Amino acid sequence: MLKINDLRASIEGKEILKGINLEVKPGEVHAIMGPNGSGKSTLASVLAGREEYEVTGGAVEFSGKDLLEMAPEVRAAEGIFLAFQYPVEIPGVTTINFLKTAVNEIRKYQGLDPLDAAQFLKMVREKAKMVNMNDSLLKRALNEGFSGGEKKRNEIFQMAVLEPKLAILDETDSGLDIDALRIVSEGVNKLRTPERATIVVTHYQRLLDYIVPDYVHVLYKGRIVKSGPKELALELEEKGYDWIKAEVEAETAQ
Amino acid sequence: MSTETIDLKTRLVTDFYAREAVMNGEAQSEFHQTKRQALGIFEDRGFPTPRNEEWKYSNVRDLISHQYQFAGEHAVTEEVIDSLRIANLTGNILYIVNGRFEEKLSTIVSPADQLQIKPLHEAIKERPELVSTYFGQLAKSESDSFTALNTAFAHDGVFIHVPAGKVVDHPVIIRFISDARAENVGSNPRNLFIVEQNAQVKIAESYRTIGEERSFTNTVTEIFVAESANVEYYKVQNEAEKAYHVGTTHVRIVDNSHFYSATVSLNGGFIRNNLNIELDGQHCEAFMYGLYFPDGKQHVDNHTLADHRKPNSYSNELYKGVLRDRSTGVFNGKIFVRQDAQKTNAYQSCKNVVLSPDATMNTKPQLEIYADDVKCSHGTTTGQLDEEALFYMRSRGISKNEAMTLLMYAFCEDVVSQIKIDAIREHLEGVITEKLTKK
Ligand SMILES: Nc1ncnc2c1ncn2[C@@H]1O[C@H](COP(=O)(O)OP(=O)(O)OP(=O)(O)O)[C@@H](O)[C@H]1O
Numbered sequence: 001m002l003k004i005n006d007l008r009a010s011i012e013g014k015e016i017l018k019g020i021n022l023e024v025k026p027g028e029v030h031a032i033m034g035p036n037g038s039g040k041s042t043l044a045s046v047l048a049g050r051e052e053y054e055v056t057g058g059a060v061e062f063s064g065k066d067l068l069e070m071a072p073e074v075r076a077a078e079g080i081f082l083a084f085q086y087p088v089e090i091p092g093v094t095t096i097n098f099l100k101t102a103v104n105e106i107r108k109y110q111g112l113d114p115l116d117a118a119q120f121l122k123m124v125r126e127k128a129k130m131v132n133m134n135d136s137l138l139k140r141a142l143n144e145g146f147s148g149g150e151k152k153r154n155e156i157f158q159m160a161v162l163e164p165k166l167a168i169l170d171e172t173d174s175g176l177d178i179d180a181l182r183i184v185s186e187g188v189n190k191l192r193t194p195e196r197a198t199i200v201v202t203h204y205q206r207l208l209d210y211i212v213p214d215y216v217h218v219l220y221k222g223r224i225v226k227s228g229p230k231e232l233a234l235e236l237e238e239k240g241y242d243w244i245k246a247e248v249e250a251e252t253a254q
Numbered sequence: 255m256s257t258e259t260i261d262l263k264t265r266l267v268t269d270f271y272a273r274e275a276v277m278n279g280e281a282q283s284e285f286h287q288t289k290r291q292a293l294g295i296f297e298d299r300g301f302p303t304p305r306n307e308e309w310k311y312s313n314v315r316d317l318i319s320h321q322y323q324f325a326g327e328h329a330v331t332e333e334v335i336d337s338l339r340i341a342n343l344t345g346n347i348l349y350i351v352n353g354r355f356e357e358k359l360s361t362i363v364s365p366a367d368q369l370q371i372k373p374l375h376e377a378i379k380e381r382p383e384l385v386s387t388y389f390g391q392l393a394k395s396e397s398d399s400f401t402a403l404n405t406a407f408a409h410d411g412v413f414i415h416v417p418a419g420k421v422v423d424h425p426v427i428i429r430f431i432s433d434a435r436a437e438n439v440g441s442n443p444r445n446l447f448i449v450e451q452n453a454q455v456k457i458a459e460s461y462r463t464i465g466e467e468r469s470f471t472n473t474v475t476e477i478f479v480a481e482s483a484n485v486e487y488y489k490v491q492n493e494a495e496k497a498y499h500v501g502t503t504h505v506r507i508v509d510n511s512h513f514y515s516a517t518v519s520l521n522g523g524f525i526r527n528n529l530n531i532e533l534d535g536q537h538c539e540a541f542m543y544g545l546y547f548p549d550g551k552q553h554v555d556n557h558t559l560a561d562h563r564k565p566n567s568y569s570n571e572l573y574k575g576v577l578r579d580r581s582t583g584v585f586n587g588k589i590f591v592r593q594d595a596q597k598t599n600a601y602q603s604c605k606n607v608v609l610s611p612d613a614t615m616n617t618k619p620q621l622e623i624y625a626d627d628v629k630c631s632h633g634t635t636t637g638q639l640d641e642e643a644l645f646y647m648r649s650r651g652i653s654k655n656e657a658m659t660l661l662m663y664a665f666c667e668d669v670v671s672q673i674k675i676d677a678i679r680e681h682l683e684g685v686i687t688e689k690l691t692k693k
């Protein structure tokens with residue numbers, strides 16, 4: 001589904017991603033961990049199409065198409081969804097209005113008729129219930145004045161509405177209380193089907209107790225320096241990143 | 255010999271004396287003396303140039319390089335009016351076409367004991383005591399050439415009187431139409447609104463052009479809001495590319511009165527709005543909202559003044575603009591707090607989104623505060639649309655254009671939502687969406 005091959009990207013002339021290789025197949029969940037500043041959010045943003053980043057090398061194929069050629073909105077319509085580490089506040093645009101526009105623009109791209117108001121509302125109510133999202137938030141301006149947890153929940157709610165093929169969750173667990181963490185994870189798990197895949201960026205093993213990954217990758221200084229089964233996350237939790245850093249330094253010293 | 259060689263000022267002055275010569279006895283009237291004095295000032299000063307600080311960014315050179323037919327004939331029929339109607343708008347709807355009050359086209363629904371509406375020239379005859387008390391009290395010829403010009407030609411326009419204690423339940427909508435289908439047209443509408451104690455009224459001025467030729471509209475409106483009265487005043491400009499508009503509104507509010515205004519400039523080649531509010535009483539409140547969207551080579555200039563003369567009053571101002579293409583905008587907002595005006599609260603904010611590198615916005619807040627116990631703030635911002643917000647929306651499948659439209663609309667919504675005549679607000683929402691989605 002997603003094939004990342006030697007992806008390099010920089011911002012303001014500084015190279016952040018230094019050759020990323022990763023393949024995600026339908027139905028899989030991949031966790032990406034790594035120290036602060038290693039490039040996890042950058043990778044997520046480049047996949048979603050943020051234009052500030054300059055892709056300086058490599059290729060990304062999504063469902064057989066060249067992802068890097070597509071505008072962000074086309075990527076979304078093709079089925080990529082990024083849950084932002086820092087969701088943006090948009091005064092004056094209500095969550096419901098925003099989502100309705102998004103749903104119908106994507107349907108248009110897919111050659112489907114727009115949903116009418118009643119159909120849309122029904123669908124949205126179901127999804128809101130699924131992630132325990134309060135209806136009153138839907139009528140408020142998008143993320144404006146939302147608490148940290150409410151913003152994260154809103155991301156998962158949007159994901160539930162848009163039903164992407166590939167969801168990239170960038171630290172969706174940070175800022176969530178224990179109950180919210182469970183609800184959000186359940187939301188993600190409900191969307192887990194053999195056709196869909198998820199990339200979970202996190203610092204904490206506890207999220208992976210709920211969303212159990214098939215693979216765990218460690219991103220460090222713009223490269224995936226280690227990959228392993230879900231147990232790797234436990235090892236990282238226990239030992240931290242020093243041993244991995246040491247391994248990398250030893251390798252580059254050779 | 256040919257008219258083209260005569261400049262606009264000379265032509266206007268010549269017109270004035272030609273009309274005066276056929277006036278008989280009326281030329282001796284007090285009102286005519288005021289006009290003649292105004293003409294003298296206009297003749298003396300001429301049109302302003304950019305050397306005049308108040309006109310630094312608004313050059314009228316192009317406006318005065320053409321000739322206009324003033325108060326000429328027009329062929330505006332019921333059918334034309336129908337095509338300009340605003341859906342669901344009901345109330346007292348008046349038509350001023352090329353500066354003439356068209357009673358036949360107008361509809362007055364409010365009872366006469368609630369609301370008196372007359373063409374200004376009739377009010378001069380029928381309510382001389384009111385006209386002579388109020389006319390020209392705020393709009394001073396010596397302070398501005400366009401006001402002098404308007405005063406010299408003051409004849410038609412709308413006189414509104416709301417007697418004490420009357421709450422006018424239907425809004426008054428004054429539609430100024432420039433019929434520029436056959437030739438360049440000009441008008442000097444002069445309005446006088448007197449709202450007595452404890453009375454309430456909503457008034458809207460709407461400006462439209464039909465036809466392809468040039469139009470020059472030079473409006474002056476004076477509004478007097480007596481003790482504990484409440485006035486809502488809206489101005490909506492949706493004119494053509496070749497329309498020049500200079501519009502001045504002076505307001506005086508006194509003890510416990512409220513004045514609430516929104517000025518929306520949707521379209522027009524050259525727009526200069528002056529809104530001057532005297533807060534001449536205690537515990538009175540003035541609100542000024544504004545919104546403008548110039549595109550192409552359009553120019554919109556808003557000059558405002560909140561003049562706090564007495565203690566314990568409040569003014570609040572919010573102007574917003576979206577500028578595109580090669581358009582230019584000006585915001586000049588003055589707040590005066592006079593020595594007596596202790597405990598004044600005065601706030602001002604002007605926010606702009608400039609979408610093109612060729613568009614420019616000049617903002618100049620001016621605070622002059624002579625009292626020591628006051629709360630005043632002002633702020634202006636000029637920037638682009640929020641890139642983070644755009645990316646966020648696009649990452650959800652919303653196209654760049656649609657995302658920009660949603661953001662611009664959200665930006666304008668703060669002001670649009672202030673318009674409390676539902677049909678006008680809904681009409682504006684439609685026109686604004688259309689204008690924002692264009693291109
Ligand atoms: N706009 C920018 N300008 C300059 N440097 C940037 C910019 N955006 C990101 N960076 C740098 O790129 C590096 C990677 O940042 P990124 O946000 O991808 O890290 P991360 O792995 O997600 O970290 P965290 O765990 O803290 O979220 C950091 O050193 C960061 O400072």
Ligand SMILES: [Mg+2]
Binds near residue numbers: 042170
């Ligand atoms: Mg990050």
